[in-house]
Amino acid sequence: MKAIFQDRYGSSDLLELRDVEQPVPADNEVLVRVHAAAVNARDWHIMRGDPYLARLMFRPVFGFGGPKMKIRGSDFAGRVAAVGSRVTRFQPGDEVYGDVGDVDGAFAEYVCASEDVVERKPTNLTFEQAAAIPLAGTTALVGLRDAAGVLPGQQVLINGASGGVGTFAIQIARAFGAEVTAVCSTRNVDLVRSIGADHVIDYTREDFTRSSQRYDVLFDLVANRSLAEFRRVLTPTGTLILAGGGVSGSRPRLVGPMGLTLSGMLRSRFVRHRVLTLTDVPRSSEKLAALRELVESGKVVPVIDQTYPLVEAPEAIRYLEVEHARAKVVITV
Template identity: 50%
Template structure:
């Protein structure tokens, strides 16, 4: 099979012929029809921030832990292991396998995939798993969002943000999205009740108060964000500014440390260690089929142009998701 392989940190992805993988007892072999690109991929490609290399679950100390990147997959079941009961060849599925999506085939544990939403294409389905699961965990599990809550989403126009706006509205919240000028219309079209253009207004000095703040962009300090949070609000950290040595880790750790001395809850959403991926994908499929949420795709690239897709996504200007079609 064809796959894009990462030989070493920072090197170009190389299109290579690899043996087709064989599913283990609890795995499903998926013929990949579409995948997507996200910050998770280029963090592993660069091995940055460097501090992450010594952390559990990081990219690897001296060499990449994953040779084939790609954490989102949509495709068809080719074969199943002997212990798999929920899928059969021919099923259309989507998955979050954490690695291996930049290839024609990938083996995925049964616990990390679900049937694809019936009303979307493979390309649309591939835009969902990691970004939408992150937004779901941030709002439902870490943010404990309730109907009527006032929710601010800093970074509302990216992959996670576009899902977070829609999910927060589906949960009955009053939503304020923060984004740049060119995405104001997009964020409003996703259901945001209010949109703040960060090029014209500093949301931390608006005088408004929020019950839940989802911080995807990490563009303001924790102390600045607390100015717009109610006394019992929750500050959910999802991302932050990229850096070679410590960012976004230093932004997250500093905000967590300061949170020990304030009344607001400060939590970090971590989707990779989640043990309920299949259930979350099933929940998202139900919401998509019900028309409550839909993926936003900025650009779609052919498989041969995965390096270009990664480069574009790394620039940080994508509105929604960057998708690759096989």
């Protein structure tokens, strides 16, 4: 089968389309013929081994000279081609979507995934739209539902609202009955309004951390402010959710956005606000089923910026990494 392969850390120029052996599903796995896969920030972080600290902290993913898993990609959508002997929920021909997580391997014609990280594809979506959901949608769902426990009428601010997670977070927060303020650049104002943001702050013209407005939940996806600045705009009982972020460069950084995450972990016990970090978002079919229900009800719609064929996966990653893509970038297989 064809797959996007990587031997060592570096830029997207090191990614190659190769012929590799087709995977065989284990007893608890499904083999999926991939029709589409999504690009996430984690893909270029792993591709570059960035930041260096991650190579020490996340050993199942990062080796010292290159990623442990050689085929990039975690999000996928496609049709089940075969099932393991203990799989009970799927059969060949089923249309599914999922996130293989640290196993990676979705930028390929076939991928194996554990049954518990796969769910039936939303019936009202194309494969490309469905592939855009798993990691970004799950991160937004876990942050807002499980971590913050967003309630109707609460004020929610999303910093980095036009990105992959941000576009899902706007819609999920609205589905939970919150009043949503989106922070983005000028070119993305219309986009975030179109998917339901009640208020929009253009960060090129206004500093939301200097505002008199206070928020019950601040969901940060950029890591471009200090903890003190974020806490300044929270209500006395407000919740700050830190979910990575940061921009790429030609060389891996030592700490990068993990600096804010580590600071949040260390200081969370000593401040009055709830400071929560999403360093390892758990994947599960339950979360994918919840997202499918939101999509099929019309409350959430995936937003896709660009699509690329599998052979152009290196360019897709470069676009996400360098061009500050809006919403999701998807690879068709």
